[in-house]
Amino acid sequence: MKLAIVPTQQEISLDSSDVIISKTDLTGRITYVNRTFMRIANFPESEVLHEQHNIVRHPDMPRGVFKLLWDTLREGREFFGYVKNLTADGHYYWVFANITQDMDANGKVVGYFSVRRKPKPEAVATMQTIYQEMLAVERREGAAKAPLASADLLSGKLKSLGTTYDKFVLSL
Numbered sequence: 099m100k101l102a103i104v105p106t107q108q109e110i111s112l113d114s115s116d117v118i119i120s121k122t123d124l125t126g127r128i129t130y131v132n133r134t135f136m137r138i139a140n141f142p143e144s145e146v147l148h149e150q151h152n153i154v155r156h157p158d159m160p161r162g163v164f165k166l167l168w169d170t171l172r173e174g175r176e177f178f179g180y181v182k183n184l185t186a187d188g189h190y191y192w193v194f195a196n197i198t199q200d201m202d203a204n205g206k207v208v209g210y211f212s213v214r215r216k217p218k219p220e221a222v223a224t225m226q227t228i229y230q231e232m233l234a235v236e237r238r239e240g241a242a243k244a245p246l247a248s249a250d251l252l253s254g255k256l257k258s259l260g261t262t263y264d265k266f267v268l269s270l
């Protein structure tokens with residue numbers, strides 16, 4: 099069950115050597131976390147295993163980003179993104195995440211694998227501004243239309259800059 103965590107304004111900064119890893123099944127249910135995940139997110143393994151990955155979802159993250167994440171994975175492509183996550187105490191930490199398909203010996207996709215590292219502060223600042231605009235659209239459109247509306251805003255913005263999502267986030 100997802101705990102009701104009250105967000106604080108305290109940031110947990112990663113070291114450049116920190117690599118936060120988790121694995122999920124095809125539905126986003128956590129099947130593995132490494133020690134760095136447990137240390138930074140401050141969750142014991144027992145509280146995260148078998149839970150949906152939204153256990154670390156921060157309310158400042160637009161729904162449109164997660165729509166893009168799942169659409170990308172279901173199309174068989176890897177996802178890159180800047181994510182603000184919540185710790186068990188309500189603090190937050192920013193990561194640059196790469197999520198890939200986790201395959202069995204026959205090449206069948208059995209889940210997903212995420213590797214996260216400390217992001218550059220300038221990249222976080224850029225994405226934070228975009229995420230705030232996406233959140234404003236989501237609030238205006240209401241819950242049902244929020245993910246599509248803010249994902250559309252993001253793709254329109256990138257199109258007007260003459261770039262794509264992947265090129266943009268990888269260039270930051």
Ligand SMILES: Cc1cc2nc3c(=O)[nH]c(=O)nc-3n(C[C@H](O)[C@H](O)[C@H](O)COP(=O)(O)O)c2cc1C
Nearest residue numbers: 121122126151152154155156164183197210211212
């Ligand atoms: C491998 C993998 C790793 C994920 N890691 C995160 C994460 O670190 N933080 C997060 O908020 N969502 C993460 N997600 C996305 C969640 O599954 C979920 O879509 C997101 O938290 C939004 O949840 P909600 O729509 O139920 O609020 C991950 C998904 C996968 C497949």
